[in-house]
Amino acid sequence: DIVMTQSPDSLTVSLGERATINCKSSQRVLSRSNNKNYLAWYQQKPGQPPKLLIYWASTREFGVPDRFSGSGSGTDFTLTISSLQAEDVAVYYCQQYYSTPPLTFGGGTKVEIK
Amino acid sequence: QVQLQQWGAGLLKPSETLSLTCVVSGGSFSGYFWTWIRQSPGMGLEWIGEINQSGSPNYNPSLKSRVTMSVDTSTNQLSLKLNSVTAADTAIYYCSRGTIGARLADWGQGTLVTVSS
Numbered sequence: 001d002i003v004m005t006q007s008p009d010s011l012t013v014s015l016g017e018r019a020t021i022n023c024k025s026s027q028r029v030l031s032r033s034n035n036k037n038y039l040a041w042y043q044q045k046p047g048q049p050p051k052l053l054i055y056w057a058s059t060r061e062f063g064v065p066d067r068f069s070g071s072g073s074g075t076d077f078t079l080t081i082s083s084l085q086a087e088d089v090a091v092y093y094c095q096q097y098y099s100t101p102p103l104t105f106g107g108g109t110k111v112e113i114k
Numbered sequence: 115q116v117q118l119q120q121w122g123a124g125l126l127k128p129s130e131t132l133s134l135t136c137v138v139s140g141g142s143f144s145g146y147f148w149t150w151i152r153q154s155p156g157m158g159l160e161w162i163g164e165i166n167q168s169g170s171p172n173y174n175p176s177l178k179s180r181v182t183m184s185v186d187t188s189t190n191q192l193s194l195k196l197n198s199v200t201a202a203d204t205a206i207y208y209c210s211r212g213t214i215g216a217r218l219a220d221w222g223q224g225t226l227v228t229v230s231s
Contacts, residue, residue, distance in 0.1 A: 049221035
């Protein structure tokens with residue numbers, strides 16, 4: 001199984017400031033055949049299902065604000081919220097879909113307002 | 115706007131079979147990956163399995179011996195059965211639809227399943 005490790009576990013950021021979440025996979029999730037990273041990011045607010053933010057490591061899902069961006073390749077990835085808003089308070093998960101079964105998730109990063 | 119609506123029994127006794135159904139409305143059923151995910155209270159996300167675009171199931175090896183997933187394209191329904199449940203299976207269960215890239219793009223509302231004697 002590919003193990004996904006997120007850091008930090010929690011993050012406290014002031015409104016309008018940048019938030020950065022890291023995700024590391026135990027194996028490469030970059031496909032040499034199509035040069036795509038099989039890595040997604042999700043946002044989960046209390047009492048709600050996760051919401052897809054980013055797929056293919058850097059492609060923003062339709063309707064997701066452009067303050068959310070994904071970067072990285074191979075085994076190291078980053079989700080950046082360029083200017084944190086109050087509605088961004090949530091838990092964020094990375095997920096690989098390169099090697100299944102099983103598809104695996106990171107442990108989550110809780111983002112709060114300072 | 116596609117909606118995934120799920121339902122099933124919320125309280126089970128140990129050794130019983132968990133049975134959940136998910137139906138899609140407002141969108142296509144065929145040609146997508148259909149996935150079940152669960153989340154234990156206060157915990158992270160666990161992939162249970164998926165049925166791919168060809169209709170073939172893939173299960174999490176940790177649950178494979180107890181899981182059955184199926185689709186009924188005539189009624190646009192996806193179903194999950196997990197037999198011989200224990201307290202460790204207590205979780206919120208979600209169904210999800212996606213493509214090969216956006217694998218978990220659309221989600222059901224979640225069903226809390228509690229296993230208790």
